[in-house]
Amino acid sequence: MTDVDTRVPPASGRLDGLPGYGRGRAGQGQAFRHRLGSNEAPEGPSPAVVEAAMAALSGGNRYPDLRGEALAEALARRHGVGADMVAVAAGSIVLLDQIVRAWCDPGDEIVVPWRSYEAYPIIAGLAGARLVEVPLDNEHRADPAAICNAVGAGCRVAILCNPNNPTGTALDADELDALIAALPAHVLVVLDEAYADYADDAGTVAVSPARRLTRHGNLVILRTFSKAWGLAGLRAGYCLADPRIVNALHAVAPPFPLPAPVVAAALAALEAPEAVEARAQNNASQRGRMASGLCALGFPVAQSRANFLWLAVGGQAAALTAHFRDAGIAVRCFADEGVRITTGNDADTAAVLAAAAAWREIQERT
Numbered sequence: 077m078t079d080v081d082t083r084v085p086p087a088s089g090r091l092d093g094l095p096g097y098g099r100g101r102a103g104q105g106q107a108f109r110h111r112l113g114s115n116e117a118p119e120g121p122s123p124a125v126v127e128a129a130m131a132a133l134s135g136g137n138r139y140p141d142l143r144g145e146a147l148a149e150a151l152a153r154r155h156g157v158g159a160d161m162v163a164v165a166a167g168s169i170v171l172l173d174q175i176v177r178a179w180c181d182p183g184d185e186i187v188v189p190w191r192s193y194e195a196y197p198i199i200a201g202l203a204g205a206r207l208v209e210v211p212l213d214n215e216h217r218a219d220p221a222a223i224c225n226a227v228g229a230g231c232r233v234a235i236l237c238n239p240n241n242p243t244g245t246a247l248d249a250d251e252l253d254a255l256i257a258a259l260p261a262h263v264l265v266v267l268d269e270a271y272a273d274y275a276d277d278a279g280t281v282a283v284s285p286a287r288r289l290t291r292h293g294n295l296v297i298l299r300t301f302s303k304a305w306g307l308a309g310l311r312a313g314y315c316l317a318d319p320r321i322v323n324a325l326h327a328v329a330p331p332f333p334l335p336a337p338v339v340a341a342a343l344a345a346l347e348a349p350e351a352v353e354a355r356a357q358n359n360a361s362q363r364g365r366m367a368s369g370l371c372a373l374g375f376p377v378a379q380s381r382a383n384f385l386w387l388a389v390g391g392q393a394a395a396l397t398a399h400f401r402d403a404g405i406a407v408r409c410f411a412d413e414g415v416r417i418t419t420g421n422d423a424d425t426a427a428v429l430a431a432a433a434a435w436r437e438i439q440e441r442t
């Protein structure tokens with residue numbers, strides 16, 4: 077055959093050198109007894125959520141809502157905002173991608189405290205935007221003064237992850253309000269609150285977006301069903317923002333953002349917000365046990381308000397991750413920076429503390 081030509085036209089140069097998405101359990105999911113690498117909820121969805129999703133499957137011949145309207149309306153009621161202030165997508169990370177594509181041209185700057193969520197550089201890179209990384213302070217917290225200094229005329233978007241992934245650290249409400257107010261109006265401020273349910277009481281979590289959005293037109297708040305709502309595998313996230321921002325996202329988003337069974341599951345989850353409070357309470361107690369146990373063993377543990385702990389072990393990160401792996405525990409390694417461990421159930425916490433104690437013993441012997 078002479079008409080065979082296996083050459084592939086090259087993709088855009090913007091893709092060159094992008095890190096690509098990693099995975100907490102390094103592609104070996106089945107092997108781990110303790111899956112603490114991806115900040116997922118330890119237990120599966122409630123029977124009511126599963127039933128709602130199953131029931132929706134029978135309507136699978138029909139297209140779902142064009143823009144996920146039913147879910148957007150329920151979320152608008154929950155947060156006390158207009159339904160035109162909500163956009164939904166298959167994960168909040170999809171919305172962040174839409175935001176960056178809608179606001180950034182190649183060469184524009186995105187300011188972000190760093191270390192933070194590893195998706196941010198990928199999304200910035202795909203848009204050809206330049207990520208301006210602002211170092212965290214000595215306690216691994218975002219540094220408001222340094223962030224403001226880093227925002228110049230070329231900055232289009234600032235991303236604030238609060239609580240921050242992977243450090244778990246958070247700015248208090250008044251610090252965050254002051255920072256948002258200090259950022260210039262030409263900058264779209266994206267507040268990624270994937271872990272907000274773990275940081276504050278339920279009432280505060282529900283009303284804080286409306287309170288902030290009435291004061292700041294340049295604010296977008298990202299929330300997700302993946303963490304405290306326990307639906308990471310179903311892929312549902314949303315953003316709350318001025319209707320003009322939501323319209324811009326609709327312009328760049330393909331229609332039918334969510335499958336009907338996912339919408340049904342998310343609506344059923346919203347009917348039982350007490351499940352989230354229970355998860356947050358369980359998380360606080362496991363996180364407390366794990367943090368004090370690790371501190372007692374001499375690990376450098378950052379002050380976490382999320383469902384994970386950050387151990388700033390620097391050059392030991394890879395070896396410590398391998399040690400946990402050998403104990404059947406998946407954690408997330410950030411080479412030469414630290415290790416992030418998700419909180420789980422009693423057995424998970426016990427396993428982490430036992431493996432950490434064994435690590436200390438090995439260290440002391442050598």
Ligand SMILES: *Cc1c(COP(=O)(O)O)cnc(C)c1O
Pocket residue numbers: 115166167168169170193237241268270299300301302303308311312313
């Ligand atoms: C997990 C996480 C999300 C959620 O992403 P989804 O796409 O909604 O699953 C968003 N931001 C941060 C910082 C996260 O850690």
